Structure formats: structure tokens, C-alpha cells
Amino acid sequence: MAHQVTIKDIAKILGISASTVSRALKDHPDISPKTKRMVQAFAQKVNYRPNALALNLRRSKTNTIGIIIPEIVHHFFSSVISGIEKVAYAAGYNVMICQSNEDYNREVIDAQALLDNRVDGVLMSLSKTTFDHDHIRNLIDHGIPVVFFDRAPNEIEADKVFIDDFMGAKIATHHLIATGCRNILHLAAPSHLLIGQRRRDGYIKALEENGIQFNPDFIIKCDTRDDVFANAGKILQLANQIDGIFTVNDSTAIATMQVLMKNGIRIPEHISVIGFGDGPNANICYPPLSTVEQKGTEIGKEATQLLLNQIENTEDIYKPTTKTITPVLRIRESTLM
Amino acid sequence: MAHQVTIKDIAKILGISASTVSRALKDHPDISPKTKRMVQAFAQKVNYRPNALALNLRRSKTNTIGIIIPEIVHHFFSSVISGIEKVAYAAGYNVMICQSNEDYNREVIDAQALLDNRVDGVLMSLSKTTFDHDHIRNLIDHGIPVVFFDRAPNEIEADKVFIDDFMGAKIATHHLIATGCRNILHLAAPSHLLIGQRRRDGYIKALEENGIQFNPDFIIKCDTRDDVFANAGKILQLANQIDGIFTVNDSTAIATMQVLMKNGIRIPEHISVIGFGDGPNANICYPPLSTVEQKGTEIGKEATQLLLNQIENTEDIYKPTTKTITPVLRIRESTLM
Numbered sequence: 001m002a003h004q005v006t007i008k009d010i011a012k013i014l015g016i017s018a019s020t021v022s023r024a025l026k027d028h029p030d031i032s033p034k035t036k037r038m039v040q041a042f043a044q045k046v047n048y049r050p051n052a053l054a055l056n057l058r059r060s061k062t063n064t065i066g067i068i069i070p071e072i073v074h075h076f077f078s079s080v081i082s083g084i085e086k087v088a089y090a091a092g093y094n095v096m097i098c099q100s101n102e103d104y105n106r107e108v109i110d111a112q113a114l115l116d117n118r119v120d121g122v123l124m125s126l127s128k129t130t131f132d133h134d135h136i137r138n139l140i141d142h143g144i145p146v147v148f149f150d151r152a153p154n155e156i157e158a159d160k161v162f163i164d165d166f167m168g169a170k171i172a173t174h175h176l177i178a179t180g181c182r183n184i185l186h187l188a189a190p191s192h193l194l195i196g197q198r199r200r201d202g203y204i205k206a207l208e209e210n211g212i213q214f215n216p217d218f219i220i221k222c223d224t225r226d227d228v229f230a231n232a233g234k235i236l237q238l239a240n241q242i243d244g245i246f247t248v249n250d251s252t253a254i255a256t257m258q259v260l261m262k263n264g265i266r267i268p269e270h271i272s273v274i275g276f277g278d279g280p281n282a283n284i285c286y287p288p289l290s291t292v293e294q295k296g297t298e299i300g301k302e303a304t305q306l307l308l309n310q311i312e313n314t315e316d317i318y319k320p321t322t323k324t325i326t327p328v329l330r331i332r333e334s335t336l337m
Numbered sequence: 338m339a340h341q342v343t344i345k346d347i348a349k350i351l352g353i354s355a356s357t358v359s360r361a362l363k364d365h366p367d368i369s370p371k372t373k374r375m376v377q378a379f380a381q382k383v384n385y386r387p388n389a390l391a392l393n394l395r396r397s398k399t400n401t402i403g404i405i406i407p408e409i410v411h412h413f414f415s416s417v418i419s420g421i422e423k424v425a426y427a428a429g430y431n432v433m434i435c436q437s438n439e440d441y442n443r444e445v446i447d448a449q450a451l452l453d454n455r456v457d458g459v460l461m462s463l464s465k466t467t468f469d470h471d472h473i474r475n476l477i478d479h480g481i482p483v484v485f486f487d488r489a490p491n492e493i494e495a496d497k498v499f500i501d502d503f504m505g506a507k508i509a510t511h512h513l514i515a516t517g518c519r520n521i522l523h524l525a526a527p528s529h530l531l532i533g534q535r536r537r538d539g540y541i542k543a544l545e546e547n548g549i550q551f552n553p554d555f556i557i558k559c560d561t562r563d564d565v566f567a568n569a570g571k572i573l574q575l576a577n578q579i580d581g582i583f584t585v586n587d588s589t590a591i592a593t594m595q596v597l598m599k600n601g602i603r604i605p606e607h608i609s610v611i612g613f614g615d616g617p618n619a620n621i622c623y624p625p626l627s628t629v630e631q632k633g634t635e636i637g638k639e640a641t642q643l644l645l646n647q648i649e650n651t652e653d654i655y656k657p658t659t660k661t662i663t664p665v666l667r668i669r670e671s672t673l674m
Contacts, residue, residue, distance in 0.1 A: 064450065072418060072434070078410040084434065089443075092448040097434040099410070099422065106426075113401065113431040117454055254621050284591050286623030 010043060029294075062258035064094045065307065066114035068124040070102045070151075075279030076296045077125070080149060083300020084123060091308055093120070100127040111135040115142060121307045123300075126151040128193070144243040145310035149303040151194070159306040160322045161299050164193050168292040169202025172246050172274045175290070175329055177210045179336040181244030181272055184212075185235070187256065189248045196223070199248050201275065223248050228255035236263055243271060244335075251274035254285040257334060272335040287333035295325050342451065347380060351362040353468040394628055401431045402644065403451035405461040407439045407488075412616030413633045414462065417486060420637020421460055430457070437464040448472040452479055458644045460637075465530070482647035486640040488531070496643040497659045498636050502532050505629040505664035506539025507546075509583050509611045512627070512666055514547045516673040517611055518581030521549075522572070524593065526560040526585045533560070536585050536613065560585045565592035573600055580608060581672075587612035609672040624670035632662050 007025070011160065016035070024031045024039035025048075031039075042048075069077045083098065098110035107127050112135070114122055122139055124146060133153050136245050139146050140158070147159040175182050186203045189196030200219065207214050207313050218238070222231045235256065247253040253275030257267050267273055267287055275282065275291035280291040282289040302323050310318065344362075348355040353372070361368045362385075368376075379385075382435035392545045393593065402425050406414045418434065425432050433456065435447035444464050449615070451459055452475070459476055461483060470490050476483050477495070485497040513521050526533030537556065544551050559568045584590040590612030594604050603608055604624055611626035612619065619626040639660050647655065 062453075064454075072409050073412065073415040075410065078415075081409060081436070085438070094446065095435070096450070096454075097419070097431070097436070099434070101422070113433070117399075117401075117433075251621075281621050282620060283350065284588075284618050284622050 007048075008041065009082070009176050010048060013200065014042060015039065016126060054133050055072065062120055063092060064096055064119045065304070066117070066119035066122045067095060067097045067112075068100055068107060068110045068114070068122065069097065070100050070125060070127050071095055072097070072099050075281075076150070076277060076294050079294075079296030080125075080300035080303075083297035083302075084304045085300075086252065086297075087301050087304035087308070091310075098128075102127045102129060105134070106128040109136040111139055115139055115144060119144065121145045121147070121152060121311045122293070123147050123149065123303050123307055126153060145307060147303045147307040147310070149299050157320050159303070159310070159320050161303040161306065162322070162324050163299060164324045164326050165198035165296050166202040168276060168294075169199040169246065170206045171327070171329050172276065172292050173203045173206030174210070175242040175331065176246060176272055177212065179272060182212060183215075183242045184218065184240045184244040184246055185238055186219045186236075187222040187228070187247040187252050188219050190221060203246055218242070223252055225251050225255040228252055228259060232259045235259060239263075239265055239271065245273045247275050248275070250277040250279055250282050250289060250291055253289055253291065253334070254281060257285065257287070257289075267334050268336050274335055278330050282330070282332065290332045290335040291330050293328045293330050295327055298325050347376065347385060350627050351375065351379060351553045363365055376437055398430075399455050400429060401433055401454070401456045402641070403447075403454070403456035403459045404432060404434045405437055405444060405447045405451070405459065407437050407462060407464050409434070409436050411420050412618075413487070413614060413631050416631075416633030417462075417637035417640075420587065420634035420636075420639075421641045423634075424638050424641035424645070430645075439464045439466055441466040441469070445472040448476055452476055452481060456481065458482045458484070458648045460484050460486065460640050460644055462486050463490060482644060484640045484644040484647070486636050494657050496640070498640040498643065499659070499661050500534035500631050500636060501661045501663050503539040504534040504540070505613060505631075506583065507543045508664070508666050509613065509629050510540045510543030511547070512668065512672060513581040513609055514543065514549065514644075516609060518554075519549060520578045521555065521581040521583055521643055522557045522575055524559040524565070524572075524582065524584040525556050527558060533585065540583055555579070560594040562588050565589055565596060569596045572596060572646060576600075576602055576608065582608060582610045584610070584612050585631070587614040587616055587619050587626060587628055590626055590628065590671070591618060594622065594624070594626075604671050604672045611672055615667050619667070619669065626671040627669045628667050630667050632664055632666045635662050 007018050007021045011021045018032060020035065021039050024036045025043060027036065037211055042187050050192050067081065067084060071077060085095050092293065100107035100110060104127055107130055125148065134155055136146055136156055149161045149313050152160040173184060186200060188200050191200065204214050220231055220234060222228060239260065245256060247256060260267060260271060265271055275289050278291045278293040282291050302325065344358045348358045355421045357368060357372065358376050362380060364373065380435060404418065404421060408414060422432050435450065437444035437447055437545050441464055444467055459481060462485065470493055471495055473483055486498045489497040510521060523537060525537050528534050541551050549572065557568060559565060576597065582593060584593060590610050594610050597604060597608060602608055612626050615628045615630040619628050
């Protein structure tokens with residue numbers, strides 16, 4: 001299928017040479033008005049379009065930006081995409097999105113597909129299973145600039161845009177303490193993930209700054225809805241020793257509130273809960289969740305601006321930068337006033 | 338930036354002809370082993386890669402499927418994408434996603450970008466602001482097969498995959514009636530949208546089948562969270578006349594429950610609420626929402642299979658089909674047992 005009419009096809013059908021067709025289409029003075037009319041009318045009739053791939057090849061710019069993200073369904077990533085699109089569209093670029101599904105092998109294929117399609121630049125956030133970065137180096141070695149957001153490899157020098165996870169965790173924990181909590185449980189992400197490490201450090205720092213002794217029993221590795229149900233016994237056992245919970249993300253916070261409430265514990269009267277993310281679920285759950293806004297749209301905009309700077313930079317000197325966006329507290333009804 | 342090393346570049350640097358370089362890289366017998374070694378070693382050193390665009394041009398197949406969807410953030414569409422990816426990946430195709438953001442002009446640009454990149458086929462769901470279909474005809478006229486899911490134009494002959502909205506609405510309303518509801522409010526989508534029309538018809542049909550008189554006052558055009566807040570007065574005014582609500586989607590149902598509960602109305606004791614969609618929010622809201630599962634993954638799989646049939650179909654005879662997926666009831670705590 002998918003046959004596109006070529007200059008050769010037109011030449012064959014009209015019984016003239018391909019170069020005559022080509023020159024007629026370009027309105028070349030050597031070609032008679034009669035031939036031009038015939039060729040142009042016929043080209044229109046058969047839907048002839050100068051081959052876009054061939055055009056791209058010549059001008060060597062596709063005006064397309066590629067995105068590789070772990071999961072579209074994740075609200076944070078879809079808000080990053082909105083931010084990317086805003087800046088990219090305004091600058092006249094298209095956006096093509098590939099999903100790695102947290103799978104290293106798929107990420108490699110995506111990177112190759114974007115290279116094959118000659119995108120002008122790539123914005124990416126690493127999958128959780130990516131430990132090797134040759135596919136990224138390969139993009140850079142082919143002159144395709146790459147900017148990272150949220151999850152970036154330490155090993156690669158590139159522009160990087162992060163949310164300030166340490167600061168976000170610190171202000172969340174400060175809010176719990178300011179509203180009277182003294183025994184605060186932290187439901188944490190694995191510490192091999194940078195965000196897990198930084199949010200835990202922010203939690204510990206806030207305790208320290210308020211003269212509260214850090215209790216290692218008050219950190220549980222638990223960062224998904226399923227984890228919460230698996231750890232329900234453990235969390236409920238701690239329930240009468242704690243008055244606040246800071247979770248590494250919103251869905252963990254929401255599932256925790258559901259488990260606690262099912263067992264007669266009132267939020268926030270008995271235990272305050274604060275999350276991290278501020279997706280639409282934070283407004284939908286019961287009670288509405290206090291949380292830290294992750295500013296995905298702003299991250300997407302910043303990352304795209306950095307990428308466009310590189311794409312449109314004609315000089316050879318280029319020094320990678322790292323930008324950090326400060327998150328903001330959103331207080332709702334799952335914490336005390 | 339983004340300069341890719343070409344055969345010409347290599348020829349110039351090594352001081353030999355481009356055709357010698359080309360033949361050396363192809364291991365042509367006319368070229369001496371010494372020249373081959375030099376060219377091949379140099380090509381490797383400078384990261385030479387046969388131009389992918391040029392290769393695509395020759396084989397005229399990119400093994401890429403393009404998707405145009407209204408909104409990635411919408412759970413239904415992201416589950417369709419999962420379904421598409423499963424089937425496409427298994428068949429050796431990549432997937433590139435473009436988002437129209439419910440904007441006709443962006444949809445036109447997306448279609449052109451996918452045409453320019455010569456995708457092998459396109460899967461799409463129309464934006465709410467698309468009333469003209471020339472950009473779609475343009476894809477089809479260029480031999481790129483298009484399969485629609487969820488939102489499709491009547492005017493275009495193509496494969497189409499739908500959820501059976503009529504049946505879904507009917508089983509949802511039947512469930513309310515079976516659990517004792519007799520006065521059922523329907524919060525509806527605009528009737529110019531096919532899904533709005535079909536879900537309203539299913540609701541009316543279920544009333545009819547149960548001998549319940551249809552009351553036109555019991556339909557309000559209200560299909561977003563914001564709509565619910567704007568119509569809160571109207572809904573609360575009806576509250577003591579009704580015992581059940583069927584909403585056209587989950588987010589409308591969830592916002593409605595929030596409005597009712599804020600005003601002391603208990604769900605489901607006073608009023609039962611059932612939605613349509615079954616995204617993750619249905620488990621997160623309070624009370625957990627009874628709803629109709631929209632089977633996005635299955636729709637994505639079916640649509641992709643239809644598209645692959647067309648892409649890989651070598652015969653010229655092709656007859657478009659429409660597939661309808663039957664939705665399933667998910668009963669939770671917002672309706673009575």
C-alpha cells in the first residue's frame with residue numbers, strides 16, 4: 001500500500017522526461033508554458049507532493065522535538081508534556097512522544113526511532129530500569145541535543161531540569177510540625193532512586209531543624225498503592241505512636257488514608273497526612289489531600305527552552321546547566337490548620 | 338548544530354571520490370582491501386551512519402505508527418495507548434504520539450507531521466473542535482491508512498472501533514433501577530457528540546424497559562467537574578426528587594458526590610451515583626464509585642490490529658469495518674447492593 005506519486009511516475013504517464021517534470025513543477029524558464037500547465041495540472045490531480053523525507057534530508061531540520069518519557073498515564077509526566085508543547089508550538093516545532101513504559105529496551109528503541117526520524121532534539125526522563133546510557137550518548141554523538149527532566153543520569157553531561165525534591169519534602173514536613181505533629185512517619189521510595197533519597201533527606205532535615213529526634217523505625221519503604229495495602233499491618237501497628245505521615249507521592253498518601261479510615265482512624269484529627277505531587281487525585285480523594293505541587297508544566301517549559309537554545313545555538317561553545325524548580329505547598333483538609 | 342557525517346564529507350577528508358567511499362562501505366569487490374579498511378575505520382571513527390531518512394525513502398516503510406489523540410492526560414486515552422503499544426510492539430512497529438489538545442488546528446499540523454515523517458498508518462480519535470476532515474482525507478489520499486477509535490467522523494469511510502456507549506449507559510441505568518432507584522437524574526454530554534447522544538439514549542431505553550416514565554427535567558447538560566460546580570444549585574434543587582444519578586463520565590460523578598456530601602446528602606443511602614469510564618479515580622474517590630468500564634486497552638488493541646491488516650494487506654480490495662466493544666459494569670460503594 002502507501003504508494004506516493006513520484007516525479008518519475010508523472011514523467012512515465014505523460015511520456016516526458018523526469019527532469020522536464022521536475023523543472024516544470026519548479027516553474028523553470030526553459031520549459032514551455034503549455035508543458036508547465038499540463039504537468040502542474042496533472043500533479044495536482046494525482047496529489048503529487050514533493051517528498052517530505054527528501055526535503056528534510058536537504059534542509060537537515062525536521063522542526064520536530066522528540067520526547068521519551070517513562071509513563072504517559074502518570075499525571076506529572078503529562079503536565080510536563082503540556083509545558084513542553086506550549087514552548088515548542090510557540091517556537092514552530094512539532095512534538096512527538098514515545099513511551100518507554102519503564103523498560104530500558106524500549107527506551108533504546110525509542111531513542112533509535114527518534115534518531116532515524118532526525119528529530120532536532122530530545123527531551124527525556126530515564127526509565128527506572130535504565131542503567132546503561134550508550135543509546136543516549138549515541139544521540140549526542142550524532143549531534144542531537146538531549147535535555148533531561150526529573151530523572152537524569154549522573155554520568156552524562158547535559159542540561160538537566162529537576163524539581164527541588166529536598167526542599168519539597170522539607171516544607172511538607174515543616175507543615176506537619178507547624179500544625180502540631182511530633183511523631184511523623186515517612187513512607188519512602190527506594191533509596192537507589194535519587195528522588196527517594198532527596199525526599200527522605202528533606203524529611204530528616206526538617207525534623208532536625210525543629211529539634212525532633214529522627215527515629216529510623218518511622219521510615220518504611222512504601223511508594224505505591226499496592227505497597228500500602230501490603231504494608232497495611234505495619235502502618236496500623238504504628239498508628240497509635242504517630243500523629244503525622246509524609247508520603248513520597250500522592251497515590252501512597254491516598255491509599256494510606258483509605259487504610260487508616262477503614263480502621264476507624266480519623267484524618268486529620270488523629271493523624272495528619274501530606275503527600276507529594278498534587279495531581280488531580282489530590283482534589284478527588286477524601287479528605288482532599290494536602291501535598292507539594294510538583295510544577296510539571298514549569299519543568300517542561302524550562303527543559304524545552306534549554307533544548308531550543310541548543311538547537312538554535314550556532315556557536316560551538318556550549319556549557320550544560322542544571323535548573324532546579326522550587327515546589328509549593330498546597331494545604332487542603334488532610335492536615336490540621 | 339546537528340550535522341551528520343555524510344559520504345561526501347568522508348570522501349573530501351580522505352581525498353577520494355564519494356562513489357569509492359560508498360562502494361568501500363558496501364564491501365564492493367572493485368575496491369582494494371586497503372582502501373576498504375581505511376574508509377571503514379574512518380567511518381566508524383566519525384560515527385558515520387547510513388542516512389536513515391534516505392534508507393526510509395528507498396524502502397518506503399518506516400515501521401512507525403502515528404497516534405493522534407485529544408488528550409494524553411485523560412485515563413481512557415492513555416489506556417488506549419497501552420493497548421496500541423502492545424499490539425504494535427509485538428508486530429515490530431514503533432509508536433509516535435501526537436496530542437491535538439482538542440484543537441482542530443493542532444490536529445491538522447499533527448496529521449501533516451505524521452505524513453511528512455511517512456508513518457505507515459495512523460490511529461486517531463477526533464478533537465472536539467474538528468468539523469472539517471480534509472486533513473484526514475489527505476492522509477488517506479497519500480496511501481496512509483487511518484483507523485479511528487472512540488470519536489470518528491461519519492463522513493469518512495474507514496475502520497472504526499467504538500465502545501458500545503448505548504449498551505454501557507443501559508446497563509448502568511438498569512443497575513440503578515435494580516437496586517431500587519426510580520427517579521434517576523442523567524448528567525449528560527452535549528448531544529452533538531456521538532457519545533453524549535448514545536449514552537443518553539441508553540439511559541432512556543433502560544427507563545423504558547422498566548416501565549419508568551422518562552422525565553426531560555431529569556437530564557442536565559453537565560459533563561465536566563467545572564460544570565458540576567456551575568450547576569450545583571440546580572442539582573441540589575432536584576436532590577429531594579431523585580434517588581439515583583447516572584453521569585456521562587466518572588469525573589462528573591465524583592464532583593457530584595462531593596457537592597451532594599458537602600450538603601449533607603449521603604451516598605448511596607439518599608442518592609445512588611453511577612459513572613462511566615472506570616479510571617483510577619473511581620477507586621480513589623469517596624465512596625468508591627460504581628461505574629462502567631470503558632475497556633480502553635481492548636479498543637487500542639482492536640484498532641491497531643485493523644490498522645496492521647491494512648498496512649500489511651497487499652491486495653487492493655479493502656472494505657472498512659466498524660467494531661463495537663461491550664463495556665462491563667463495575668459495582669463499588671456509590672450504589673446500593
